[in-house]
Amino acid sequence: MPTQPFLKAFWPAIAAVVLAAYPGTAAEIAPHRALYAMSLGPTHGEGGVTAASGTMAYQWGETCDGWTVEQRYRLKMGYAESPDVSISSNFVTWESKDTLRYRFNQKETRSGGGDQEIRGEAKLEGAGKAGAVEFDKPETKSLKLPAGVLFPSAHTIHLIEKAQAGENFVSRQIFDGATAEGAVLVSAVIGAKVEPDAETAKKSPLLNRPGWRVRLAFFPADQKAEKPDYELGMVLLDNGVSRDMVIDYGEYSIRAKLDDIEALAKPGC
Numbered sequence: 383m384p385t386q387p388f389l390k391a392f393w394p395a396i397a398a399v400v401l402a403a404y405p406g407t408a409a410e411i412a413p414h415r416a417l418y419a420m421s422l423g424p425t426h427g428e429g430g431v432t433a434a435s436g437t438m439a440y441q442w443g444e445t446c447d448g449w450t451v452e453q454r455y456r457l458k459m460g461y462a463e464s465p466d467v468s469i470s471s472n473f474v475t476w477e478s479k480d481t482l483r484y485r486f487n488q489k490e491t492r493s494g495g496g497d498q499e500i501r502g503e504a505k506l507e508g509a510g511k512a513g514a515v516e517f518d519k520p521e522t523k524s525l526k527l528p529a530g531v532l533f534p535s536a537h538t539i540h541l542i543e544k545a546q547a548g549e550n551f552v553s554r555q556i557f558d559g560a561t562a563e564g565a566v567l568v569s570a571v572i573g574a575k576v577e578p579d580a581e582t583a584k585k586s587p588l589l590n591r592p593g594w595r596v597r598l599a600f601f602p603a604d605q606k607a608e609k610p611d612y613e614l615g616m617v618l619l620d621n622g623v624s625r626d627m628v629i630d631y632g633e634y635s636i637r638a639k640l641d642d643i644e645a646l647a648k649p650g651c
Contacts, residue, residue, distance in 0.1 A: 411442075411535070411538070411622040413442050413443050413449075413645065413647065414643060414645050415440070415441045415442075416439075416440045416441075416623075416640060417439055417641045417643075418627075418638040418639060419437055419638070419639045420455070420457055420636055420639075421639070422434035422635075422637070423629075423635035424630075424635050426632065426634070430461065431461060432460045432461060432462050433458075433459070433466075434636050435457070435458050436456045438453065438455035439452075440452070440453050441453075441646070444648055445476075445649055446649050448476055449477050449479070450474070450476050451473075451474070451476075451535075452474045453472075454471065454473075455469075456468070456469070465494070466493075467492055467493055467494065468492070469490065469491070469493075470490070471489070471490040472488070472490075473486070473487075473488040474487050474488075475487075475534070475558075475559065477533050480509075481506070481509065481533065481536045482506045482508070482513075483503070483504070483505050484503065484559070485503045485504075486501065486503075486558070486559030486560075488559065499520060500519055500520060500559060501517070501518045502515055502516050502518050503515070503516055504527060504557055504559070510529060512527060512529040513531065514526050515557065515564070517562055523562075527564065528565060530555060531554075531555045531557050532555070533557060534556065537554060539622070540554065541618065542620060544570075544572065545575075545594045545596070545620075546620065549572065550571065550572050550573075551569070554568060566601060567600075567601040570597070570598045570599075571597045571599075572594050572595075573595035575592055576593050576594060576617055578591055582625065585642070586645075588621065588623055588643055591619040591620050593617050593619035593620055593625070594617070594618055595615070595617055596615070596617075596618045597615045598613060598614045599613045600614070611631075612631045612632070613630045614627065615628045624640075626639070
């Protein structure tokens with residue numbers, strides 16, 4: 383039975399459309415609320431995952447000095463040779479606009495046990511410099527973060543900037559706090575530009591934007607690993623909104639289809 387945190391890969395993908403951004407960047411993001419329907423994608427091999435269904439609610443909020451993200455999902459996984467598993471997760475984060483501070487709290491429950499909570503705070507010594515993360519749960523511990531590490535929102539903006547500049551490959555160390563480990567390597571392949579889809583744009587003006595087909599490979603914290611733990615494919619719009627996501631674990635994959643999206647108010651700073 384797989385033990386991956388099924389949806390941790392969504393953090394770099396689902397930022398939204400805004401009027402304020404990190405200093406010195408051309409990419410703009412904005413507060414929004416979105417609902418995604420999850421289902422089983424292509425599978426490979428026999429005797430593994432046979433079904434998957436669920437929903438994910440994602441909310442991106444802006445404060446005067448940072449952004450808050452709340453990602454809630456419920457997912458039911460079916461298996462050929464073992465009982466079904468129901469997973470419920472609530473992942474809340476705050477990231478400063480200067481990209482130097484990050485707080486995170488994840489609570490996950492599974493049918494049959496295996497509940498967990500991960501909570502802590504990370505700080506960098508300066509832009510592009512090293513830092514550290516302090517975990518409060520599941521146990522108190524400290525880990526170092528390498529120079530150049532990015533937090534999730536900064537990574538999304540970085541991807542958009544590189545795509546706008548015409549670059550096709552981006553590789554960075556990322557820390558998100560979705561597991562009680564240090565930074566992981568995320569390699570992105572950026573494909574050709576995709577023009578707005580008129581039918582999809584009917585749902586919201588937020589979707590009436592060009593973007594790029596992007597595929598992210600998430601490698602384990604062990605730098606000797608040659609293969610990624612999983613990959614995430616998506617259409618990433620130039621405002622940060624993500625469409626048509628597929629998380630590929632090799633033997634199976636999970637699709638996330640955008641069902642609804644709305645803009646949220648900006649703070650009156």
